[in-house]
Amino acid sequence: MFVIRMMNDMKMKKKLALVFISAAIIPLLICGLFLIEKLREIVINDAFSQASANVERVQKRTEELINVPLDISYRLMTDNRMKKVASQQYDSYVDVIKTYREYTDIRDYLQLYNKEISGIRVYVSNPGALNNWEFIQPSTKITSSVWYQEAVAQKGLVGWNLILDERYGAENLSLIRAFPLDEHGRSGVLVMNVNKQQLHAIVEQESFPTLIVDDHNRIVAANEADMLGKNLSDIHADSNILSSQEGSYDTQINGKSSKVVIANLNPENSWNGLRIISIFTVSEITHDANQIIMLGVIVITGSLIVAILLIYASASLISRRLLRLSKHMSRVGAGSWEATIEIDGKDEVALLSRQFNALVRNVNDLIHEVNETNQQKNLIEQRQNEMKFKMLASQINPHFLFNSLESIRMEAHIRKQEDIAEAVWMLSTLLRSSLEVGNGTIELREELERIRCYLDLQKFRYEDRLIYRLRVDPMTERMQVPPLIIQPLIENAVIHGLDNHVEGAVIELEVIGVPEGIHITVRDNGAGFNTERLAQIREELSASVQEQEGQRIGLRNVNDRLVLLYGASSALQIESEPGRGTVVKFFIRGGEFQ
Incomplete structure (x- = not known):
């Protein structure tokens, strides 16, 4: 009843326009929106599949890269010559230098695997030894650092952290591992730097923003240079990115709807691991599709404008006779009670014109009825x-x-x-x-x-x-x-x-x-x-x-x-x-x- 009453209150032009909109424009818009959403969904799914494949590729290549220092760490763990060099008592600095020169395994590893590792450091407390950037006496600052204490506590398990290389003053993704020195229970800590350039080369070729982060959410590699070394919480505060493990998540980045794909990399015998994170913004992925959609919208809009003009012309022919009746009714409303109207034809408009004269005769009675409804207004004061x-x-x-x-x-x-x-x-x-x-x-x-x-x-x-x-x-x-x-x-x-x-x-x-x-x-x-x-x-x-x-x-x-x-x-x-x-x-x- 409400819809019928609303339609009865509309002018003829509006009614015809509404019929056209209901019969043509609305179904067309629904179909268009459905197709647009499907196109966006296909584009987003393709981008998601690509991001997942990229993350998997980065995961495999990173695993291949860090397997090299992992394998070298196993060899050094069982290298008794290395342990002897690190822990034996020296009578003079000459003996230290001679022993360091004779032991070339670390230098050989660095030369042989220079694409995978950029440094090897052995931290052992030995008062008679010297620091040659291969065997290092750990300072109090180093022994009290989190990564050093974690390595000692894990007793031989491997850790992966972004730590500072004292020699070059730069942070590197490093393998950290404690190893036993002798039967007296003494231990040392082995640190191997993963080659930074090789690590960045893995993520630089990715089309989406891709990050490799450690378990403290520090960015160890990224295809955007300004992110390197920062904490992930300084860039993205979304809990899905900061704490979620393997999987895909929807999020908001800078107010834009985005998707995040995360893969875990947990090397063998490691107490922690790395996460590979790929992020893409939906608006950037759907940019090309939106241009195609916009072109289609322009074509459809032009067609609708032409159709609306045709409907408007047809409605004008129909509403012209109604307008004549409306003008005569306005004259009566202004006080011309003698006004009459004659419209030829047998349609509804002509019927209305014939009934108009009878309507005028009843106007005075209606005015009296309206005046009687303006009473009874003084009930507020008693509740003041x-x-x-x-x-x-x-x-x-x-x-x-x-x-x-x-x-x-x-x-x-x-x-x-x-x-x-x-x-x-x-x-x-x-x-x-x-x-x-x-x-x-x-x-x-x-x-x-x-x-x-x-x-x-x-x-x-x-x-x-x-x-x-x-x-x-x-x-x-x-x-x-x-x-x-x-x-x-x-x-x-x-x-x-x-x-x-x-x-x-x-x-x-x-x-x-x-x-x-x-x-x-x-x-x-x-x-x-x-x-x-x-x-x-x-x-x-x-x-x-x-x-x-x-x-x-x-x-x-x-x-x-x-x-x-x-x-x-x-x-x-x-x-x-x-x-x-x-x-x-x-x-x-x-x-x-x-």
């Missing part, structure tokens, strides 16, 4: 007091929340302490309870809990400058009270108690139950009011409730609500002396509070 109460109850000054949040933020930034979590929890509790305040009453214990949260937050802000005491008769905690009837008084006490008071503020809340209700007292040791200011405040509170939007809340808010709910006997009583603080008292009348 109720609305005023709701407005008063909802005016909660949020300044202390913002101040507390700022304090928490600054404290967290400066001190980085866990107790801030507790403060945030209290603040969220207070905010939630404030936002859930209704128009009815709550139990006094709920109001007290809100007050405790507020005071704890202010104490977090002011620390030792704020002291508060709550003395509450336990029998009164089930008493029904209006929400936020005490908290504004506590807030005023905190603000005025700390104002110009270097040594801090002491806030006291006392709730005493009596058979007729409860007496509530709020005290502070603030600056207080002089006689003139106190008289002015009492005069403002005793005035009639006529606040306008934008007026201040606080004492006036609480006082007005108490008077509206419990009568003038429950109005606020304020006592104050300059330099001795302020006392605010009021009484809430109620029944039993067991």
Whole structure:
């Protein structure tokens, strides 16, 4: 019925256009969108297959490359001559130099496998030996490094990390492996640098951004030079890239939809491994396809424009007769009650013209009927007091929340302490309870809990400058009270108690139950009011409730609500002396509070 009514309200041209759009354009658009999505899907799947193949190729070539230092490490682990050179006691530096010259295995490996490895270092503590960049006395900095300690702890397993070569001052992907020196339990650490140029040559030929990272997410090789040596978290913060293992993932990079393909490389007898990561952006992959799609859209759009012009011309012929009828009806609407119209033909338009004259005769009756519908408008005033109460109850000054949040933020930034979590929890509790305040009453214990949260937050802000005491008769905690009837008084006490008071503020809340209700007292040791200011405040509170939007809340808010709910006997009583603080008292009348 809604669609029929909407169609009846449309002009003929719009109806014909809508029919054409529904019958031709919408199906065409649906087919076009379906084909576009299929084309994008095919392009993305092809790119994904290519990226997966690239990652697999990089994985195999990298594995072939690092298998060389892995094999050499096995040989050196069983090379007793190397162990003897590294651990034997030397009588003089001449003996050291002679022994180093006679042992050529390391130099031979470097010369024979110079495409796969660029350096071999043996770290052994031997006070009588020398450093010749093959046998090195490890310094305290080296022995305390993470990679050295991991190698010793793994007891012969192989590790792969990006570490600094002290000789050349550059970081290289290196094989790290601890080996036993002698029967006394001494050990050394073997480090072999993988050839950096060869490693980069593996990834440079890839068409998509491709990275090789170690288990600490440090980039050891990349086909984008500015990424080398950086931590992956500095470039990509997506958890799929940082922590995910083998597989493919969807992600967002620089606001663009992208896909990530990850393959693991875990060499034999290694405590860690490498990850090969390939990333491609969907928009870049679909760029060429989008150009083809755009060309098709232009052709289709041109065809649709021509069709729309033809439909518009046909609709104009049909709507011209309706326009004549519409103009005559407009004249009648302007007051020409004698106007008549005659349109030849037997279609619906001609039928309407013949019925038009009968319609004019009934217009006057319709006008009278319309005039009778403009009555009964004065029901709002009887609820004015109720609305005023709701407005008063909802005016909660949020300044202390913002101040507390700022304090928490600054404290967290400066001190980085866990107790801030507790403060945030209290603040969220207070905010939630404030936002859930209704128009009815709550139990006094709920109001007290809100007050405790507020005071704890202010104490977090002011620390030792704020002291508060709550003395509450336990029998009164089930008493029904209006929400936020005490908290504004506590807030005023905190603000005025700390104002110009270097040594801090002491806030006291006392709730005493009596058979007729409860007496509530709020005290502070603030600056207080002089006689003139106190008289002015009492005069403002005793005035009639006529606040306008934008007026201040606080004492006036609480006082007005108490008077509206419990009568003038429950109005606020304020006592104050300059330099001795302020006392605010009021009484809430109620029944039993067991």
